[in-house]
Amino acid sequence: MTGFDEGAQPRTVDYEPRSVKDLLVEMKDTSELLIDLAYSAVLHQNDELASEVLALEEKMDVLQMRARMSLMLAVRNPKEAExxxxxxxxxxxxxxxxxxxxxxxxxxxxxxxxxxxxxAALPEAVETLVRGTVAPASSYTGRTLEGINLESETGVRVIGIRRGDEWILNPGPETKLAAEDTVFLRGPEQRLDEVYMTLTGTEYESTEPPEPDIDDLERAVDSIILMKNLSELAVDLAYGSVLFDSDELAAEVRNLEVEVDALRSRFEAWLLGAAADADDPVALRGLIYLGVSTETISDAALDISEGVLRGLTVHPVVELAVQESDELLVRVAVEEGSDLDGTDIEAGVPVTELGMNVIAVRRPDEGWLLVSDIDLTLQPGDVLIAKGTRTSAAEFRELAVA
Structure with a gap:
């Protein structure tokens, strides 16, 4: 299989005895990769990445069918249905x-x-996402990601692997690369050249884009990147709100949905002005579709968290499975005079002894800040979204309280 075949018949889906929690986690990971690949395909105008999105959509369709089957089997009475x-x-x-x-x-x-x-209008800090096929003679073939030590040596990360019709999402250190694997790499473009060559045996062809011919195109591209990041965060929090039965996370999904709507409105205002001055307004038509689809994603995140917002208790089949997981997604508000007040965040990691990773901050006067690639100092009123162990999360909450 090399991408998506529009003429192919839909895949037959049979019931598989899998836990609902495992299916939900896989759907969450698939959603995040779908968003990442789709926006990267647009920003880099890459047909190969766009084709992989359609292949990944087929995987999501299968996951949804299996999740419905598992849920139907789990319902025994009206209370469980609720x-x-x-x-x-x-x-x-x-x-x-x-x-x-x-x-x-x-x-x-x-x-x-x-x-x-x-x-050409992409900020220099934005990493490139590329797709390559592992050559049989590659020095990476048959080796684990830990053995290759790719990210430490080059800054390039493997964010996903397609092996025939199967997908490996969030590949870990023990994931082994095989010949003919389709690998998705993200990293600085200058380092991707050598990694791509080693992986595929061919040179990475990067064409020089033309200079921007539309005024303030950089601002529009910045808006697209921000809409993508906020939508992805909203989906992550929405799944977390259900998996961890957290009305706090669900409330933040609603805040993000409002932010994305406002961002889309500003983006469309720019688009109308740009179309009036453009030599070929039709060349901007895709950006209209992009704005509509972005809002659809943030609205979908709100749909995912709606049951939690309405106070419906999560079914024990999910609750018990979540208790087996040691990683939590948490929301904490920094109080004035607390231990977190004035704490520095360096590339998403608080300068504390706790194993917590802050992925986003909602600041009253600035809105959402995605902190994985920036440094900042926490201040009273900041709302933090962080990932970490169950023990660290409890201690982290205590640090936020004066």
Whole structure:
């Protein structure tokens, strides 16, 4: 299989005895990769990445069918049906996310219209995402990611692998690369050249994009990147709100949805002005589709968390499975005079002894700050979204309280 074949028949789906929690986690990981690949395909105008989005959408369709089967088997009475309503919200929301990601990919595949110079307007800090096939003679073939030590030596990360029809999401240190694997790499473009050559045996062809011919295109591209990041965060928090039965996380999904709506409104205002001055307004048509699809993703995140927002208790089949996981997604608010007040965050990691990773900060006067690549000092009123162990999360909450 090399990408998505529009003429292919839908895959037959049979019931598999898998836990609902495992299916939900896989759907969450698939949603995040779908969003990442779709936006990267647009920003880099890459047909190969766009085609992989459609292949990944097919995987999501299978996951949804299996999740529905498992949920139907788990319901034994009306009370359990009520408790499974939030989980059904995930299934419906995941469908909307995958459809929206596919619509974004089709902007590229159907040549709907994008400024050719978008890639030239990308900020230097934005990493490139590429797709390559592992050559049988590659020095990476048959080795684990830990053995290759790719990220430490080059800064390039493997964010996903497709092996035939199967996907390996969030590959870990023990994941072994095999010949003919389709590997998705993210990292600085200058280092991707050598990694791509070693992986595939061919040179990475990076064409020089034309200079921007639309005024302030850089600002539009910045908006697209921010919309992508906020939508991805909203989906992550939405799944977390159900998996951890957290009304705090669900409330932050609603805050993010409002932020994305406002961002889309500003983006469309820019788009109308740019179209009035453009020599070929049709070349901007794809950006209209992009704005609509972005809002669809943030709305889908809200759908996923709706059951939690409405106070419906999560079914024990999810609750018990989550208790087996040691990693939590938490929200804490920094109080004045607390131990976190004035603490520095360096590349997402608080300068504390705790094993917590801050992924986002909502600051009252600045909105959402995605902190994985920036440094900042925490201040009173900051709302932090962080990942870490169950023990560290409890201690982290205590540090936020004066």
């Amino acid at each position: 408790a499974l309503a939030p989980v059904l919200g995930i299934v419906a929301g995941a469908d909307h996310v995958s459809d929206a990601a596919a619509d974004i990919a089709k902007i590229v595949l159907d040549d709907i219209g994008l400024p050719e110079s978008m890639r």
